[in-house]
Amino acid sequence: MENYIYGRSISKIILMKGQNNNAKFAKIIDLAKQRGIVFQFLPKEKFIPFGEISHQGVIAYTPPVKLVDFDEFINTKAEEKKYKKLIILDGIEDPHNFGSIIRTAVCAGFDAVIFPSRRNATVNATVEKSSAGAVNHIDLIMVNSLTSIIDKLKDNDFWIIATDINAKDNYYDIDYCNMNFAIVLGAEKDGISTAILKKSDFKIKIPMLNNFNSLNVANAASIVIYEALKQTIQKTGNVV
Amino acid sequence: MENYIYGRSISKIILMKGQNNNAKFAKIIDLAKQRGIVFQFLPKEKFIPFGEISHQGVIAYTPPVKLVDFDEFINTKAEEKKYKKLIILDGIEDPHNFGSIIRTAVCAGFDAVIFPSRRNATVNATVEKSSAGAVNHIDLIMVNSLTSIIDKLKDNDFWIIATDINAKDNYYDIDYCNMNFAIVLGAEKDGISTAILKKSDFKIKIPMLNNFNSLNVANAASIVIYEALKQTIQKTGNVV
Numbered sequence: 001m002e003n004y005i006y007g008r009s010i011s012k013i014i015l016m017k018g019q020n021n022n023a024k025f026a027k028i029i030d031l032a033k034q035r036g037i038v039f040q041f042l043p044k045e046k047f048i049p050f051g052e053i054s055h056q057g058v059i060a061y062t063p064p065v066k067l068v069d070f071d072e073f074i075n076t077k078a079e080e081k082k083y084k085k086l087i088i089l090d091g092i093e094d095p096h097n098f099g100s101i102i103r104t105a106v107c108a109g110f111d112a113v114i115f116p117s118r119r120n121a122t123v124n125a126t127v128e129k130s131s132a133g134a135v136n137h138i139d140l141i142m143v144n145s146l147t148s149i150i151d152k153l154k155d156n157d158f159w160i161i162a163t164d165i166n167a168k169d170n171y172y173d174i175d176y177c178n179m180n181f182a183i184v185l186g187a188e189k190d191g192i193s194t195a196i197l198k199k200s201d202f203k204i205k206i207p208m209l210n211n212f213n214s215l216n217v218a219n220a221a222s223i224v225i226y227e228a229l230k231q232t233i234q235k236t237g238n239v240v
Numbered sequence: 241m242e243n244y245i246y247g248r249s250i251s252k253i254i255l256m257k258g259q260n261n262n263a264k265f266a267k268i269i270d271l272a273k274q275r276g277i278v279f280q281f282l283p284k285e286k287f288i289p290f291g292e293i294s295h296q297g298v299i300a301y302t303p304p305v306k307l308v309d310f311d312e313f314i315n316t317k318a319e320e321k322k323y324k325k326l327i328i329l330d331g332i333e334d335p336h337n338f339g340s341i342i343r344t345a346v347c348a349g350f351d352a353v354i355f356p357s358r359r360n361a362t363v364n365a366t367v368e369k370s371s372a373g374a375v376n377h378i379d380l381i382m383v384n385s386l387t388s389i390i391d392k393l394k395d396n397d398f399w400i401i402a403t404d405i406n407a408k409d410n411y412y413d414i415d416y417c418n419m420n421f422a423i424v425l426g427a428e429k430d431g432i433s434t435a436i437l438k439k440s441d442f443k444i445k446i447p448m449l450n451n452f453n454s455l456n457v458a459n460a461a462s463i464v465i466y467e468a469l470k471q472t473i474q475k476t477g478n479v480v
Contacts, residue, residue: 109449209349222459
């Protein structure tokens with residue numbers, strides 16, 4: 001499922017003029033008619049802005065990914081009884097990493113991914129593709145200030161877990177069960193900002209051998225996210 | 241460390257003519273002279289083949305990544321007493337995933353990554369970059385037939401662990417300690433081939449929630465690789 005986006009509604013399809021004999025085009029048009037989706041034939045020139053995308057003469061427009069308001073998230077979720085699991089991204093610049101982390105968070109049943117409006121990739125087409133469509137299966141929360149959001153989370157009974165190469169505890173030394181928590185992942189180059197590290201309740205590291213102290217951030221995220229899920233499954237017996 | 245390759249020797253540097261006043265160029269030339277590295281000014285046209293790489297007028301040539309022969313690996317390693325940990329890739333097409341898996345394998349102290357000569361990405365510049373230079377810190381073994389290599393591994397006291405979404409056991413249900421093992425990861429779309437699944441001693445899956453059954457293969461690799469490392473550290477007390 002690497003190359004598909006699924007679970008999205010389509011608002012419009014454009015097709016390149018002059019390919020009327022193309023069998024794939026005929027099938028797309030058939031499906032569009034069946035489902036009442038607007039489609040349009042446009043000349044080659046209109047596809048120039050999409051230059052680098054390998055579009056094969058067909059582009060589907062999807063409604064923008066819906067972002068969730070932080071306060072709304074906290075208020076709605078407060079009513080549910082289960083413990084919440086969040087990811088906080090502190091300056092992830094690579095859209096592939098951003099998308100890939102969202103995808104892992106969805107696979108592991110996390111509730112939301114929080115990211116800052118500055119110094120972080122935005123939710124664009126690359127993020128959506130790298131997430132394999134996972135952007136539509138989790139609450140994505142864009143915030144202006146991560147530090148003030150972390151304060152609010154702590155007021156709402158969340159524990160903040162920061163990944164930091166200088167931490168003493170390994171990621172598997174802490175107990176992720178029976179609490180609301182947010183795992184913070186830092187920027188590819190610089191890690192988590194000092195202000196956020198100071199506010200964290202736990203600091204954890206991933207052990208490294210070979211003096212090669214450099215995991216890709218999306219892989220690091222997967223390792224910690226799945227440790228948390230594994231502990232939950234093992235303690236609750238809820239094997240999925 | 242996302243954007244650097246380190247630990248590589250450089251065989252030659254080429255610089256674009258007509259940028260003699262460029263301060264970065266002067267520094268590069270200085271360093272090249274100090275270290276006795278050949279450098280050459282070439283006209284713009286010579287850089288056309290590198291079209292899509294953002295080279296800023298400087299390209300360093302590195303010796304090709306050295307691949308290791310399988311039989312040589314097995315014979316040399318047999319003398320060491322510690323248990324060996326391998327990764328086998330069965331058709332990973334995306335060079336970013338390939339590089340990223342090599343990087344995680346190095347961080348976790350694995351001994352080698354084995355991949356087939358067909359239906360798999362080769363070790364190119366993208367793989368090297370995605371690995372953050374890790375390609376030079378682990379044995380990379382390219383083989384013609386994965387199935388016959390798996391037979392040889394089994395003859396040499398290795399256990400074969402296949403990741404498979406239809407497996408009954410979760411990845412953390414098996415004991416990775418006190419044995420030589422190879423973790424097999426399958427192609428992004430199709431998973432591991434049936435012939436290899438049949439030869440495997442263990443089949444493991446990564447649990448998925450949300451009916452979103454689709455982890456990126458490099459993230460899946462990280463989750464299993466680090467479970468194996470964690471078990472080793474926890475049982476041997478060898479906290480790194």
